[in-house]
Each structure stands twice: as C-alpha cells, then as structure tokens.
Amino acid sequence: MCTSIGPAAVLRSEGGAVTGVQLADGTVAPADAVVVGVGIVPRDGLARAAGLAVDDGILIDPSGRTSQPNVFAAGDAVRTRDPGETPGIRLESFTAAGRQGEVAAHTVLGEDDAFTDVPWWWSDQYDATVQAMGTAPAGALQEALDVPSGLIVLSMIGDRLVAACGATHGPGIARAVRAAGPVIAAKARLDLDAVHATAGDLAGLAALLRAAVRPH
Structure with missing residues (x-):
C-alpha cells in the first residue's frame, strides 16, 4: 500500500489494457484496473458575490457562522475553521451535512452547539x-x-x-x-x-x- 505518493502515469500494454500505475517516486504498482477519484468543486459563487470568506469552500466556524454576521452555512460546500483559524477539509457526506445544519439552526436560535463529529x-x-x-x-x-x-x-x-x-x-x-x-x-x-x-x-x-x- 502506498500513501502520500502521487501517480505519474497509467501503464498500458500494446493492446491498450491497463497493466499498472507508475508513481512519482518511480515505483510501479501492477493493476488490472484503475479507479480515479477526482473529487468535486464547491459551487461557492453566491457566497463570493455576498462577500463571504471562501477558500475551496465557504469558511465557517464550528457553530456554522460565516465571515459575515447573521449568515450561516452547512453542507458539502463548507470548510470548518479550527480554533487556530486553519481551514479544515470539506466533508462531502450527508451525515455531516445534516449535523452541520442542526448546529447552524441551534446557533441561529441562540443555543450553544458545535460540529465536532469525527468525519x-x-x-x-x-x-x-x-x-x-x-x-x-x-x-x-x-x-x-x-x-x-x-x-x-x-x-x-x-x-x-x-x-x-x-x-x-x-x-x-x-x-x-x-x-x-x-x-x-x-x-x-x-x-x-x-x-x-x-x-x-x-x-x-x-x-x-x-x-x-x-x-x-
């Protein structure tokens, strides 16, 4: 198993069949098939137009607050800043989106809550x-x-x-x-x-x- 090493090329036979993947360090991993996970891009155009802080997603604190007062966000397009103000990752999962929505609603109602769930x-x-x-x-x-x-x-x-x-x-x-x-x-x-x-x-x-x- 290889981690933290990027792919350099997909190797194929003369007939075009996949034979392996060459990694950035020169290692060749034999393979019969290759699955490529390309991820998704957040649609944050509306947030940008509204003047919200955006960095590969709408930046929120653990309680769902954005950079603008009285504006809250939740779901696949948000990134949660940790206490050190470092943006975290986007959690593209309906369980995370649902919980973040609950947290944002509680915050709107003046109730203490924070999204601290393990992804x-x-x-x-x-x-x-x-x-x-x-x-x-x-x-x-x-x-x-x-x-x-x-x-x-x-x-x-x-x-x-x-x-x-x-x-x-x-x-x-x-x-x-x-x-x-x-x-x-x-x-x-x-x-x-x-x-x-x-x-x-x-x-x-x-x-x-x-x-x-x-x-x-």
Whole structure:
C-alpha cells in the first residue's frame, strides 16, 4: 500500500489494457484496473458575490457562522475553521451535512452547539462496502490488517488512532470502522499488538476498539 505518493502515469500494454500505475517516486504498482477519484468543486459563487470568506469552500466556524454576521452555512460546500483559524477539509457526506445544519439552526436560535463529529464516509457498491472514519494527516503510520474478503487500514500518530478505513465484500466492516470513531474522538491510546492479535476477526477488532474508550 502506498500513501502520500502521487501517480505519474497509467501503464498500458500494446493492446491498450491497463497493466499498472507508475508513481512519482518511480515505483510501479501492477493493476488490472484503475479507479480515479477526482473529487468535486464547491459551487461557492453566491457566497463570493455576498462577500463571504471562501477558500475551496465557504469558511465557517464550528457553530456554522460565516465571515459575515447573521449568515450561516452547512453542507458539502463548507470548510470548518479550527480554533487556530486553519481551514479544515470539506466533508462531502450527508451525515455531516445534516449535523452541520442542526448546529447552524441551534446557533441561529441562540443555543450553544458545535460540529465536532469525527468525519465518517461510506459507500456500498454492489456487494462491496467501503467505510472510512477520521482523517489521516501526512506522516501518519499506516497499519494494514487483512480481514475476510478485504482490508482495514488504521492510521496512527504515535500510539493514538486518527483514522480507520476499509473495504470488504459482504457485511461486517461497518461495525469495526464505526467503533473507531469514539477512539479517535477521545484521542485514546491503542495497543497495535492487541490489534494484530485479533487476526482479522472483525467482531474481535470492534470489541477491542470499544474497550479502548471504556473506563478502567
């Protein structure tokens, strides 16, 4: 598995079939097919015209406030500034959009609320499920775990879990990946030796993650 390395070229046979991907460091990853995730561009023209602060999305604080008084925003087109005023990522997920909308409504009503949820995405493609929880900064250690009909990757900063993602054919992975959410939110320590001892058992991994945030 390669992370933080960009692709340089898609390699093809003389007949035009994909044979691999050459990475920016010269490494060649063999492949029969290539999936390209190009992302989306936020439609922030109205926000720009209204004079709101925009930077690859409408900038808001954790309570949904924009740079203009009495103007609030939520959803795929926003980026939440952290307490250090650094713009975060856009969370293109209906769960995030719904929660951000609730937070903005509470703020409008004068109620204290803030969007601090651990990012969560998923996609079901026929019998395959992809799940992701949290975000992995550059430099995070990636621990890959083989699970039945798939893979889970845990992203670690020291002994703390910052993200988990995985893909499998069939059910089971969702429970394990979602169990990572409270661990990430609590910045709890995670014993990687114990993780590997689960030997790919999804139920065992989920139980281990839940135990990481239980009072001892």
